Amino acid sequence: MIYDLKVPASKLKRKCKLSKFKFSNTNDVNPLKDIIGQERGVRALEFGLSIKKKGYNIFVSGISGTGRSSHSYSMASEFASKKETPDDWCYVYNFDKPDSPIALSFKSGDGIIFKKEVEDIIENLKIDFPQIFSSKDYEDKRAIVYNYFKKKIESVICELNETAKEYNFVFKQTEKGLLSIPIVNGELIKDEDIKSLPKEEVTKIKENSNELSKKTLEIVKRLREIEDVLRDKLEELDEEIAFELIYSRFNSLLQKFEDNNKVRNYIIKMQEDIILNLDEFLEDEEEEEELKNILSKNKLLEDFFKRYEVNLFINNVDRQGAPVIKESNPLYYNLLGKVEHINELGALKTDHTKIRPGSIHEANGGYLLIQAKDLITNYVSWEGLKRCLINEESKVENINKDSILAESIKPEPIPLDIKIILIGDYYTYQLLYLYDDEFKELFRIRADFDVEMDRNEENIKKIISFIANHCKEENLRPFHKSAIEEIIEYSSRLADHQKKLTTRFNRIVEIMYEADTWAEFEDVGVVKREHIKKAIDEKYYRNNKYEEKIQHMIEKENIIIDTNTWKVGEINGLAVIDLGEYSFGKPSKITASTFVGKDGIINIEREVSKSGSIHDKGVLILSGYLGEKYATKTPLSLSASITFEQSYDTIEGDSASSTELYALLSSLSGLPINQGIATTGSVNQKGIIQPIGGVNEKIEGFFKICKIKGLTGNEGVIIPYQNIENLMLSDEVIKAVRQGKFSIYAIKTIDEGIEILTGIPYGKKDENEKFPVGTISYFIQRKLNKYAKSDKS
Structure with missing residues (x-):
């Protein structure tokens, strides 16, 4: 029976033979750029990119290296x-509400045109305005207006002076406006000279001034009205000239954006603001420069013309x-x-x-x-x-x-x-x-995006084309058919499945680069199988320092692992240590002690808070199994402790639950376990073995320890039968199995596993509900009955 449970060497790895494919190396293959093995993800991504409704943004999920980022970008680029x-977007000054800049949209490429033309217009206006308002033509037009009103003003002033004579005053037009000047003894008196006059004369001047003001109130009012009209006419002239210039400068810009109402409105507002702020364009350059020099000693002078700048916020011209x-x-x-x-x-x-x-x-x-x-x-x-x-x-x-x-x-x-x-x-x-x-x-x-795809002819063909494309794009040496066969096998190893291939193509590409380098070192023109193997081995070597240190500690018995003895209540379990880039299997000694009591199974790791919830569940399942198997008539009187020896990290997962149960069964039966056989697999309450992860790493890890300790042909590993299709073992392990130096057993139940470990039948109850004498169950039942009697006494 035990021999029937051995996995033959032919099932330890699925070899790849590309005899159906007619090519010698990748130079003979049409390259492929499409993503491989992600039909579900690609279909969802394509639908998400196609739908144009609110809320239909996309989350691309998957493990790094599956092409999720690169393909999302390439598909988005294709749709784009x-x-x-x-549109282009510009931010401009808001002339009505300066703290709320306005956003203007333009057809692609028009934003930068608008910005440049506005800049040119403002710079030209800075030159044009001073020239126009200092030109002879402007002075002549201004003189015509001024002379027309000057005659009216002079007429009113004459009228004022006729009245002023009666009060010994005269009116003069000055830069400060119209002034009334007193006359004393036929001479005009300045303000500072009035104080030197006799008091009576000063009083008379004040009285005459007051009377004159009353008499000339209406005439002065008329004069002010004429001056106001003159000022308005001059401003109208300035605005008319300014508007003509502004219109000539802005006309082509308005026509260019006549279909963009928001831009037209902004241009009109800017024109109005320029007219309102003509003085800023007419600043005397010497005075302005002098003012800037003074203010620069403190900080910066605020630039008025910033308001006319266009902020090209988004430019899609290219x-x-x-x-x-x-x-x-x-x-x-x-x-x-x-x-x-x-x-x-x-x-x-x-x-x-x-x-x-x-x-x-x-x-x-x-x-x-x-x-x-x-x-x-x-x-x-x-x-x-x-x-x-x-x-x-x-x-x-x-x-x-x-x-x-x-x-x-x-x-x-x-x-x-x-x-x-x-x-x-x-x-x-x-x-x-x-x-x-x-x-x-x-x-x-x-x-x-999935991490694996089916290992079928179609996907293998795509991988061959993918490798050919990468060789071409990255200028790698052509890959021989044997090299691709090795890559396919490596891909299945990464997927941990004989019928699957990994979709983490970054891992494949890394091996391609490194194999190409090893081929370069050998100065050969084609990458072959041995270069792929070399790249994989060297990659492992670069990352397995910690594994080798553990192996050395086991060899020196700093970590105690037996492989050549038989012991009661002791067994070698298997765990996987994941270092990110590299993971490996490590054996751990698990021990179980059983004794009289009613405490049930004590998980020592849990007692010291070094056990995860899944591991706790696995341990609790053991009680259910023992209860159903051996306590159908009498209560289960048992205290037991289980622990991972020399373990100082948190234990998580249930892949060691079957191993822990084997240790318990050995302790209860008093039958020793072959320490050369390590086990892995979870178990349910019915004693059915369930699959686990990392089976290749676990087997290879224990094999290396057995090799260090010395292979005798009695060593091996027990795995769940469901994990057979996950086997992609190293050539070294397969060779040892083929030579009978190492064995791998695939089991379905605890019964099968304990029989392999002890070499004794497990035993099933007969019609009297008793186990056959000499079986494992017989010894366990006898021990439990003894515990029950001791507990009663």
């Missing part, structure tokens, strides 16, 4: 190439189709933009030209790819992104917008038309789905 190029942006560092400002400030005299100043876009603006109209973990670890970025998607608009606002020293502005929000593609693992998706209600509404599409 078929879409229209999105883009064909929609944008596809990858945000590798989704900090708040990188993602959502910011309003920058400059320090002026201790105050933080800003304006519409300091508004900066984030990747969400750059990707507007297209696709934005973000690594989910990077995003959700920046909480404000995640909340800000969700807010944008919910409102379907992006508002540029700073986090510290309430700072007292910082000047704030509120840029007009920009409408969003964007597809977000989050890329992460399964656990991140579950975390967001379970604990973030908004996530469910915003990311309705999940594209799940």
Whole structure:
């Protein structure tokens, strides 16, 4: 029976033979760029990219290396190439509400044209206005208006002087306006000379001045009206000349954007503002430069002309189709933009030209790819992104917008038309789905990328073409058919399944690069099987330092592992140590002690808080098995302790539950276990063996220890029979099995396993509910009955 449970060498690894494929090396193969083995994920991704409804953003889940990022980008790029190029966006000054900059949209490429033309117009006006308003033509037009009103003013002044003579006064037109000057003894008296006159004369002058004011009130009023009209006419002249110039400068720009009402309205507002602020264009250059020199000693002089600058916020002039942006560092400002400030005299100043876009603006109209973990670890970025998607608009606002020293502005929000593609693992998706209600509404599409695919002819053909394409793109040596066969086998090993292949193609590509390098060292033109093997072996060697140290400690008996003895209540279990890049199997001695009592099975690791919940469950299952098997008539009177010897880390998982049960059965029966046979596999309450993970690493890890201790032909490993299809063992182990130096047993029940370990039948109850004498169960039942009697006494 035991021999029947041995797995033959032919089933320890599924070899790859590419005899059906007619090629010598990859130079004979048509390259393939498409992703392989991700039909479900690709179909979901394609649907998510196609649907144009709110909330249908995409979460691409899967393990790194499955092509989830690269293929998401390539598929998004393919869809983007078929879409229209999105609009340019500019922020401009709001002449009605300066703290709320206006967002203007333009057809792709028009934004930079608009910015440049506005800059040119303003620069030209700075030159044109001083020239026009200092020209002879302007002076002549101004003189005509002035001379027309000058005669009226002089006539009114004459009328005033006729009245003023009666009171010994005369009116004079000065730069300060119309002045009344007293006359004493036929001479005009200055203000400073009045004080030297006799008191009576001063009093008379004041009385005459008051009377004159009353008499000339209406005439002066008429004069002021004429002066006001003159001033208005001169301003109208200035505005008329300015408008003609402005119109000539802006006319072509208005015509160019006549279909864009918002842009036209902005241009009209700018024209009006220029006319209102003509003086800024007519500043005397020498005075202005002198003023700047004075103020520069403190900080910066505020630039009035900033208001006419155009902030080209998003420029798509060089883009064909929609944008596809990858945000590798989704900090708040990188993602959502910011309003920058400059320090002026201790105050933080800003304006519409300091508004900066984030990747969400750059990707507007297209696709934005973000690594989910990077995003959700920046909480404000995640909340800000969700807010944008919910409102379907992006508002540029700073986090510290309430700072007292910082000047704030509120840029007009920009409408969003964007597809977000989050890329992460399964656990991140579950975390967001379970604990973030908004996530469910915003990311309705999940594209799940698998870590494995079927090992069939179609997929093998695709892998061959993938390897050929990579050789071509990366300028690698051609790969021989034998090298590809080895890669296929390596792929199944990575998938831990004879009927599967890994879809983590980054691991395949790494081996390709390294094998090509080993071929280069040998100065050969084609990569062959031996180069793939060399690359794999060297990769293991670079990473297995910790494994070798453990093996050395076992060899020196610092870690006690027996392989050549038989012992009661002791057994070698198997665990996998995962170092990320490399994982390996490590044997652990498990011991069980049984004695009289009613405490049941004590998990020592649990008692010292070194046991995980799944391991605890596995131990508790053992009580159920023993109870059903041996306590159907009398209560189970038993105390037992189980532990992993020389284990100082937390134990998790139930893959050792069958091993722990074997140790218990050995202790209860008093029958020794062959220490040369290690075991793995979980067990249920009915004694059925269940599959586990890491079977190849566990077998190879124990084999290496047996090899160190010395192979006698009695060594081996017991595994669940379901794990046979997971076997992709090393050639060294297969060779040892073929030579009879090492055995691998595949079992379905605890009965089969304990018989292999002890060499004695397990035993089944007869019609009298008794176990056959000399069987394992007979000895166990006898021990339990003895415990029950002792407990009663």
